[in-house]
């Protein structure tokens with residue numbers, strides 16, 4: 536099973552939930568930090584790094600001795616990463632998404648593959664759990680290609696057991712890329728107007744993916760009831776509520792795992808684990824109905 540822990544809004548406690556859920560998971564599990572712009576799951580899981588590799592994106596390099604300036608590549612590229620001006624071909628590697636389209640359409644085979652470094656793919660062990668992380672290169676704007684590299688390496692390694700993904704916050708391309716291959720989406724929110732607003736956005740963005748979704752209300756007791764009303768109206772099950780307590784904030788601020796350090800809170804994450812399993816079963820049943 537692949538569980539994506541996501542949130543429409545940053546700062547709701549998504550990484551706290553990912554780390555705590557990993558720590559109480561039953562059976563083999565791998566934690567994956569796909570928040571590649573600002574990965575921080577490692578600060579809580581303290582993995583021993585076993586391998587780090589630089590991931591690259593294939594970008595076009597044009598051999599102008601073969602080019603006939605037909606413009607087919609420039610007309611195809613939706614990202615304006617390649618342009619033909621008279622008898623000059625210009626490429627803009629930092630704007631290339633690596634789709635490979637220009638390579639395929641060039642009738643003269645004038646385009647070969649160069650590369651642009653995207654960032655690092657890190658693999659390791661956090662206690663008994665596997666650990667993977669992407670870390671975007673400073674100055675690199677596009678995170679989905681690096682996220683795909685992390686998931687490709689993970690799939691190639693085929694670790695035993697389940698996978699818990701700490702997804703990037705928000706509802707744009709990186710967030711969708713992180714949850715699209717998951718079996719279950721756990722949306723972490725807080726009972727505030729901002730939390731509810733962004734939960735609505737996340738729900739709308741992920742609904743077309745047709746995956747079972749459930750909600751973790753973090754800092755419950757902090758704000759208003761609107762988030763509960765929205766979940767009820769939308770049929771979103773509340774999997775777990777984590778109270779608004781100073782001890783949780785303190786443990787988190789110290790870089791420790793809440794479900795490990797606070798025995799009184801641990802049952803909530805065990806309950807969340809059971810709820811996630813149950814949610815996954817509903818998804819399987821729906822798929823076979």
Ligand code: SF4
Pocket residue numbers: 593594595611612613614615616617630631632633634635636637638
């Ligand atoms: S690989 Fe795709 S995105 Fe990059 S320049 Fe070619 S067509 Fe554009």
Ligand code: SF4
Pocket residue numbers: 597601602603604605606607608609619624640641642643644645646
């Ligand atoms: S498609 Fe090939 S031949 Fe045509 S302009 Fe682009 S690089 Fe040159």
